[in-house]
Structures are given as structure tokens and as C-alpha cells.
Amino acid sequence: MLKIGITGNIGSGKTTICKVFEVLGVPVFYADDEAKKVMTDDTELIAGIKQTFGDTSYLEDGTLNRKHIAGIVFNNPAELTKLNALVHPAVFRAFDKWVLQFDTTVPYIMKEAALLFESDSYKMCDRSVMVSAPLGLRIKRVTRRDGITAAEVKGRNDRQFSEEEKREMANDLIINDDTQLVIPQVLALHQLYLSLAHTK
Secondary structure (H helix, E strand, C coil): CEEEEEECCCCCCHHHHHHHHHHCCCCEEEHHHHHHHHHHHCHHHHHHHHHHHCHHHECCCCCECHHHHHHHHCCCHHHHHHHHHHHHHHHHHHHHHHHHCCCCCCCEEEEECCCCCCCCHHHHCCEEEEEECCHHHHHHHHHHHHCCCHHHHHHHHHCCCCHHHHHHHCCEEEECCCCCCHHHHHHHHHHHHHHHHHHC
């Protein structure tokens, strides 16, 4: 079974692309959703967060005190790095556990992660695919979707590797710029991954 990592910078539409793969019967692990989940159910991670950021990191009902954490890591790259160093291994553990349920029942699975390259989790995958779109279009998409300013989108984008860096690191590319059809691109990669899975 092949493991395919899929990424793209903010507003690239990687989640939408993943939904197309899911329609084709491909299981997708959403690392960013999982990161939120492990913060409340991975005991090792919870202990690490409390130790690093204080007991007030969690509310009395056991949920993450997002306001407290955001206040520490927002605009503080060193503290954000500390948080990521705790969260990423927990997400890796969750991914390893998730993969076990498929064993040899599917030819390949996908791992969707905004920080696929930044967190080094691409090294756990057989191949990686980058969803690419111009910055102006991505800003337009996210301001419309999240109701935030262009400056905020740009700020989030600047915390990720550049499109150019990711394109160089990825094995495959999907252009999602609203001028090229994405379905044929997805189908072509689907065929490629199926053939690679059979030769593995």
C-alpha cells in the first residue's frame, strides 16, 4: 500500500482536491483536523503542552484553552516551534494507527497536511503531491471563506514554505488556478498511483 502526502499553501484548495480522491475510493487522513483532536485525547501530548505552556493550557472540562495557547504562540515563532514540536509527533502516531486499519485492502492512502514538508512528515510517504495556485487567487479564496483580511492570509502564508520550495520538493503537481480542469489531473495521478501500488 502506497502512502501519498498531499499539501498546498493556504487557499490552494487541497481539501477540495482530497474530496475528489475520496470519491475515487481513496482514504484520506486529514492531519490538520487530527492535530486538533490529539490535543484533547493524546495523554502524552497533553502532558507535554501543560509542562511547556502551563496547566492553564486546558480548561476544567479537559478541552484545550485555545485563547491561552494562541496568546503565547501568535506572532512568536519560537513558541510556535515548541508547540509544533509537541503536536507533530502526536499526529504521526495517530497517522500510523489510522493506516493499520487498511493494511492491504486499498492500493494507496493519502495524508493531507498543510505542513507536510515543514514537519518532515513527507518522509513517511512514498510520494508527495503539491496543489498549487497563484497567491492573489489564494488570498481571494481565503478572505471569502474565512472572512479575514488579505494581510492575515498573507501572514499565514508567510509561515509556510514558499510555493516554489514545495514544488521542488513534491513528486507531483496539481494546478488549481481556476483556468485548468482539476478532475483530469486527479484522474491521471490516480492511475499513476494505482500502477505504482501494483508494482510495489
